[in-house]
Amino acid sequence: MTPALKQTSGPQYTRILSYGAARGEIAVPNEDLIGPIDSSDEWIRQRTGIVTRTRAVKETDAIDLAAIAAAEAIEKSGVAASDVDLVIVATISNPKQSPSVSAIVADRVGANPAAAYDINAACAGYAYAIAQADALIRAGAAKHALVIGTEKLSDIVDPADRSISFLLGDGAGAALIGPSDTPGIAPAVWGSDGSKADAVGMNHTLIDYRDGAGDVPWPTLRQEGPTVFRWAVWEMAKVAREALEVAGVEAADLAAFIPHQANMRIIDEFAKQLKLPETTVIARDIETTGNTSAASIPLASHRLMAEHPELSGGLALQIGFGAGPVFAAQVVVLP
Numbered sequence: 001m002t003p004a005l006k007q008t009s010g011p012q013y014t015r016i017l018s019y020g021a022a023r024g025e026i027a028v029p030n031e032d033l034i035g036p037i038d039s040s041d042e043w044i045r046q047r048t049g050i051v052t053r054t055r056a057v058k059e060t061d062a063i064d065l066a067a068i069a070a071a072e073a074i075e076k077s078g079v080a081a082s083d084v085d086l087v088i089v090a091t092i093s094n095p096k097q098s099p100s101v102s103a104i105v106a107d108r109v110g111a112n113p114a115a116a117y118d119i120n121a122a123c124a125g126y127a128y129a130i131a132q133a134d135a136l137i138r139a140g141a142a143k144h145a146l147v148i149g150t151e152k153l154s155d156i157v158d159p160a161d162r163s164i165s166f167l168l169g170d171g172a173g174a175a176l177i178g179p180s181d182t183p184g185i186a187p188a189v190w191g192s193d194g195s196k197a198d199a200v201g202m203n204h205t206l207i208d209y210r211d212g213a214g215d216v217p218w219p220t221l222r223q224e225g226p227t228v229f230r231w232a233v234w235e236m237a238k239v240a241r242e243a244l245e246v247a248g249v250e251a252a253d254l255a256a257f258i259p260h261q262a263n264m265r266i267i268d269e270f271a272k273q274l275k276l277p278e279t280t281v282i283a284r285d286i287e288t289t290g291n292t293s294a295a296s297i298p299l300a301s302h303r304l305m306a307e308h309p310e311l312s313g314g315l316a317l318q319i320g321f322g323a324g325p326v327f328a329a330q331v332v333v334l335p
């Protein structure tokens with residue numbers, strides 16, 4: 001008879017133990033970008049809430065940013081780096097398809113030989129990875145997981161593209177996830193709608209670039225801004241409400257709201273539609289960091305905790321959405 005295979009199971013609950021962050025070294029004000037897109041500081045502020053965004057210098061890549069953020073999260077967690085046995089990196093801007101960012105970062109921060117892999121769920125990547133880390137730890141597949149969102153979007157931006165160039169910044173945010181005595185990460189509401197894949201993403205492939213004999217420019221990000229805006233405001237508000245429902249909490253229970261930092265007007269509209277009470281602190285990191293895709297939620301979370309340490313132990317709703325389109329939202333207990 002075939003012997004029954006042994007199975008693992010882990011702790012009943014997990015939580016976020018700590019955050020880490022790294023922003024690009026340079027602050028790039030609107031004034032520096034408006035020339036090639038025939039725009040103005042006023043237009044960008046009014047339409048997006050962005051005053052300046054952080055971008056990395058040439059020598060710094062998404063791996064460097066990720067390693068800095070990860071090292072801080074490990075240090076703050078009190079967990080030894082050698083006890084981190086899973087590293088998940090969410091990114092869309094690693095210019096090398098292989099090897100992964102995650103394996104290199106795991107090694108740099110002292111977590112070698114942790115299981116390590118990258119995921120591409122664009123601006124929802126961090127929330128996707130949190131859902132995975134939580135599930136894998138509860139299944140006994142890992143004990144301590146490092147979840148990192150990292151992007152150097154300035155490498156895949158066309159300075160002359162007025163649909164998106166002014167939105168994007170560079171940075172990395174990290175969270176360390178470990179076992180918990182009480183629930184610290186609620187179920188995710190996540191999904192995709194590939195029928196609208198053309199709404200946001202790269203304008204062409206690396207093959208087009210290679211075969212274009214100089215006529216096809218380096219692939220960069222493009223979007224149908226108003227389409228994405230409407231989708232975010234209407235569909236994502238529903239997803240956010242569903243995430244509250246599956247967590248068994250109400251908007252009034254939220255200490256914080258940490259949406260993907262896509263556009264300040266989207267953030268404001270969410271707050272209105274969710275009927276967030278005035279006591280809920282809303283993350284508005286976009287004003288000085290810009291939209292950093294997979295890094296935006298952990299960066300905003302890190303800043304929120306630095307500015308409002310009293311939020312520790314409170315509930316936060318986080319929601320990511322972007323190219324795919326894909327989305328993920330969940331309620332978490334703040335470390």
Ligand SMILES: CC(C)(COP(=O)(O)OP(=O)(O)OC[C@H]1O[C@@H](n2cnc3c(N)ncnc32)[C@H](O)[C@@H]1OP(=O)(O)O)[C@@H](O)C(=O)NCCC(=O)NCCS
Nearest residue numbers: 037038039043047123162163200225226228229262263322
């Ligand atoms: C990109 C975005 C800021 C554009 O703002 P918008 O209010 O939708 O702007 P529109 O595209 O409707 O354009 C409105 C006007 O501004 C002009 N305009 C568009 N881009 C401009 C720019 N960069 N600078 C100056 N003017 C611009 C348009 O020509 C238009 O002019 P008109 O009224 O004379 O025709 C907005 O759509 C957005 O943030 N979308 C979602 C972004 C997002 O969440 N992306 C997710 C991927 S992470």
